[in-house]
Amino acid sequence: xxxxxxxxxxxxCETLESDSYGLEAFHRLFYGKRLDVLSxxxxxxxxxxxxxxKLKSYRFPSVPEQLRSxxxxxxxxxxxxxxxxxxxxxxxxxxxxxxxxGLFLDVAGQCGVNIICLQEAWTMPFAFCxxxxxxxxxxxxxxxHGPSIRFLQRYAEQYSMVIVSPILERDSVSDVLWNxxxxxNVDGTVLGKxxxxxxxxxxxxxxxxxxxxxxxxHPVFETKYGRIAVNICYGRHHPLNWLxxxxxxxxxVFNPCATIDTLSETLWPIxxxxxxxxxxxxxxxxxxxxxxxxxxxxxxxxxxxxxTDFGHFFGSSYITGPDGVRTPGLxxxxxxxxxxxxxxxxxxxxxxxxxxxxxxxPELYAESLTEYVKKLQHKH
Amino acid sequence: xxxxxxxxxxxxCETLESDSYGLEAFHRLFYGKRLDVLSxxxxxxxxxxxxxxKLKSYRFPSVPEQLRSxxxxxxxxxxxxxxxxxxxxxxxxxxxxxxxxGLFLDVAGQCGVNIICLQEAWTMPFAFCxxxxxxxxxxxxxxxHGPSIRFLQRYAEQYSMVIVSPILERDSVSDVLWNxxxxxNVDGTVLGKxxxxxxxxxxxxxxxxxxxxxxxxHPVFETKYGRIAVNICYGRHHPLNWLxxxxxxxxxVFNPCATIDTLSETLWPIxxxxxxxxxxxxxxxxxxxxxxxxxxxxxxxxxxxxxTDFGHFFGSSYITGPDGVRTPGLxxxxxxxxxxxxxxxxxxxxxxxxxxxxxxxPELYAESLTEYVKKLQHKH
Numbered sequence: 076x077x078x079x080x081x082x083x084x085x086x087x088c089e090t091l092e093s094d095s096y097g098l099e100a101f102h103r104l105f106y107g108k109r110l111d112v113l114s115x116x117x118x119x120x121x122x123x124x125x126x127x128x129k130l131k132s133y134r135f136p137s138v139p140e141q142l143r144s145x146x147x148x149x150x151x152x153x154x155x156x157x158x159x160x161x162x163x164x165x166x167x168x169x170x171x172x173x174x175x176x177g178l179f180l181d182v183a184g185q186c187g188v189n190i191i192c193l194q195e196a197w198t199m200p201f202a203f204c205x206x207x208x209x210x211x212x213x214x215x216x217x218x219x220h221g222p223s224i225r226f227l228q229r230y231a232e233q234y235s236m237v238i239v240s241p242i243l244e245r246d247s248v249s250d251v252l253w254n255x256x257x258x259x260n261v262d263g264t265v266l267g268k269x270x271x272x273x274x275x276x277x278x279x280x281x282x283x284x285x286x287x288x289x290x291x292x293h294p295v296f297e298t299k300y301g302r303i304a305v306n307i308c309y310g311r312h313h314p315l316n317w318l319x320x321x322x323x324x325x326x327x328v329f330n331p332c333a334t335i336d337t338l339s340e341t342l343w344p345i346x347x348x349x350x351x352x353x354x355x356x357x358x359x360x361x362x363x364x365x366x367x368x369x370x371x372x373x374x375x376x377x378x379x380x381x382x383t384d385f386g387h388f389f390g391s392s393y394i395t396g397p398d399g400v401r402t403p404g405l406x407x408x409x410x411x412x413x414x415x416x417x418x419x420x421x422x423x424x425x426x427x428x429x430x431x432x433x434x435x436x437p438e439l440y441a442e443s444l445t446e447y448v449k450k451l452q453h454k455h
Numbered sequence: 456x457x458x459x460x461x462x463x464x465x466x467x468c469e470t471l472e473s474d475s476y477g478l479e480a481f482h483r484l485f486y487g488k489r490l491d492v493l494s495x496x497x498x499x500x501x502x503x504x505x506x507x508x509k510l511k512s513y514r515f516p517s518v519p520e521q522l523r524s525x526x527x528x529x530x531x532x533x534x535x536x537x538x539x540x541x542x543x544x545x546x547x548x549x550x551x552x553x554x555x556x557g558l559f560l561d562v563a564g565q566c567g568v569n570i571i572c573l574q575e576a577w578t579m580p581f582a583f584c585x586x587x588x589x590x591x592x593x594x595x596x597x598x599x600h601g602p603s604i605r606f607l608q609r610y611a612e613q614y615s616m617v618i619v620s621p622i623l624e625r626d627s628v629s630d631v632l633w634n635x636x637x638x639x640n641v642d643g644t645v646l647g648k649x650x651x652x653x654x655x656x657x658x659x660x661x662x663x664x665x666x667x668x669x670x671x672x673h674p675v676f677e678t679k680y681g682r683i684a685v686n687i688c689y690g691r692h693h694p695l696n697w698l699x700x701x702x703x704x705x706x707x708v709f710n711p712c713a714t715i716d717t718l719s720e721t722l723w724p725i726x727x728x729x730x731x732x733x734x735x736x737x738x739x740x741x742x743x744x745x746x747x748x749x750x751x752x753x754x755x756x757x758x759x760x761x762x763t764d765f766g767h768f769f770g771s772s773y774i775t776g777p778d779g780v781r782t783p784g785l786x787x788x789x790x791x792x793x794x795x796x797x798x799x800x801x802x803x804x805x806x807x808x809x810x811x812x813x814x815x816x817p818e819l820y821a822e823s824l825t826e827y828v829k830k831l832q833h834k835h
Binding site for chain 2: 082083084087088097100101103104105106107108272273274275276277288292293309312313314315317318319322340341342345346348349352353399400428429430431433434435436437438439440441443444445447448451
């Protein structure tokens with residue numbers, strides 16, 4: 076690995092030398108603020124070190140109100156590499172991923188995480204680049220009682236932790252597939268699911284070959300810790316998608332992703348953060364990490380010859396507050412768990428301060444978009 | 456001025472020391488690419504140096520097509536301080552700003568700029584923090600034949616340059632005021648105008664006290680150089696506003712602003728850049744520069760005592776391409792002219808590549824927003 080591949084933007088910032096004025100100013104301007112580090116139980120830190128995954132934690136500021144008590148909760152985000160190569164038997168790959176995730180979730184539980192989200196399609200290699208059906212479609216499962224859901228229910232219950240589990244969903248009656256996030260509640264029951272609204276057809280991300288757009292709209296889930304929603308991967312490029320989760324009441328929007336350096340690394344710090352600002356909620360951008368190599372060659376529609384991997388998933392998962400202040404990201408090569416303690420009251424506080432909801436003019440846009448759709452239809 | 460006030464994020468990046476791998480990686484990840492510098496005529500550079508304004512210029516990459524010739528044009532953005540203090544007679548202030556702008560526009564013309572945009576309400580101090588009517592309302596003028604428009608028409612014609620002139624507009628019959636950008640065409644005629652769609656009511660930005668929301672929608676202007684639109688200041692926080700300019704055909708959206716460090720400096724590199732990515736057009740974010748001190752004390756709704764200035768306009772104007780690659784910004788204390796040579800064909804190229812228009816599902820959002828508006832009305 077080249078030296079530049081080891082460090083993402085955040086790690087580069089850490090190594091940059093400057094006078095103390097300059098470095099403080101840089102943190103203020105780039106991250107919005109230098110967040111306090113949240114201290115975590117010693118044994119959790121030791122486990123993380125032993126398992127060689129990066130454990131990072133921050134505390135967002137909380138401002139007291141007179142009528143509402145603070146709503147302090149801990150949000151978690153996991154990024155992880157595959158355990159076995161994609162050429163291994165499907166059952167072995169799933170078992171290895173489950174085992175590894177169990178270890179991570181134990182650490183998250185010990186750190187008092189209340190709501191956690193895993194990376195997109197965490198139960199499988201991100202094999203859609205191959206356009207092959209088998210064995211990749213075999214990783215699909217039921218959102219209500221598939222194996223990974225059953226596996227996670229135990230952890231949700233044990234740690235009173237809401238778990239957002241992004242999987243490849245199959246409806247076993249119709250055999251329709253979706254890219255879905257399942258919300259597992261603190262009692263281990265399935266609270267609901269959210270499906271990917273926008274499906275990429277870019278380069279190796281031939282995902283429309285595998286599954287179709289959600290017809291579930293923009294569901295927001297009321298949990299005991301707060302109102303959450305899930306904007307899956309490519310949906311982060313669509314501001315309207317972020318918007319509707321906000322208008323439907325979300326206080327945290329998780330954005331589980333799988334995206335690679337050459338495609339989107341420069342956009343990564345921008346989009347989920349801008350959505351947090353525009354909608355005044357927390358966003359949790361999670362990216363897969365590592366390079367995945369497939370058994371058979373495939374091409375990428377970029378004139379280059381066949382190859383067996385499609386680039387490096389650069390991790391760099393990060394959390395942004397409703398005012399745009401963000402954590403540094405996890406790194407671009409290691410497994411990691413990012414934890415942020417936040418006060419969900421801050422969403423409303425920032426909304427009252429900036430006034431975007433008041434000045435939003437939704438009726439203007441409902442009308443303009445309706446007109447636009449009519450024009451598109453008329454032209455056809 | 457404290458040392459940290461002299462440098463914005465871009466100037467801090469310049470001074471940061473690192474190994475060459477790290478610095479190159481940082482540029483790639485932060486700006487998306489290190490853009491080539493565009494060389495400019497020697498006499499223009501000398502004039503800029505003599506007038507002590509920063510002249511920066513970049514060239515965005517151009518990819519050839521078979522059927523369309525490249526549409527290379529030069530975009531300009533001007534940020535400037537007041538010339539005279541706000542306590543000076545109105546006529547003197549206007550004359551001094553006109554004189555200074557004339558010198559800047561001569562340089563822009565000599566550099567071959569085709570379309571240029573000035574900062575928000577460039578003809579006056581940003582006095583809305585005072586909530587005083589006089590003399591500030593006296594700076595308002597007709598968008599069709601006001602003094603600043605007449606002044607600029609000569610430059611537009613002389614240099615075949617489209618000039619976007621943001622002013623405080625007054626309709627002299629109704630005495631309604633708007634925050635307006637006037638588009639002056641290459642023949643010196645007024646091509647049209649765009650008014651601010653979203654008006655801030657945040658802290659010292661009491662702008663709804665002065666003028667009202669646009670009812671002109673999201674106009675896009677066809678010029679000989681390309682299709683342009685103007686999203687004025689606070690409209691940059693509203694993704695729907697950016698969206699509609701894009702759907703209406705804009706290839707460049709100018710975002711003339713006046714915003715201060717404590718309010719928005721950390722958000723500044725995010726929003727206009729994210730809009731460029733989401734809509735695959737060029738955005739030109741322009742911020743006023745300097746600190747403006749008013750004759751009478753005012754308070755800011757932040758529990759602090761009365762004072763006579765409301766913070767530092769931090770400049771840092773920058774241009775982003777349709778793929779998110781951006782120029783470094785102008786600095787935070789000097790007058791400046793930023794020039795970018797771009798190929799407008801790249802908008803469509805990036806649209807075809809990322810597929811956001813294809814995957815946008817406008818009918819879903821037209822419907823969702825219409826439902827949302829109905830719910831709001833029903834609850835009242």
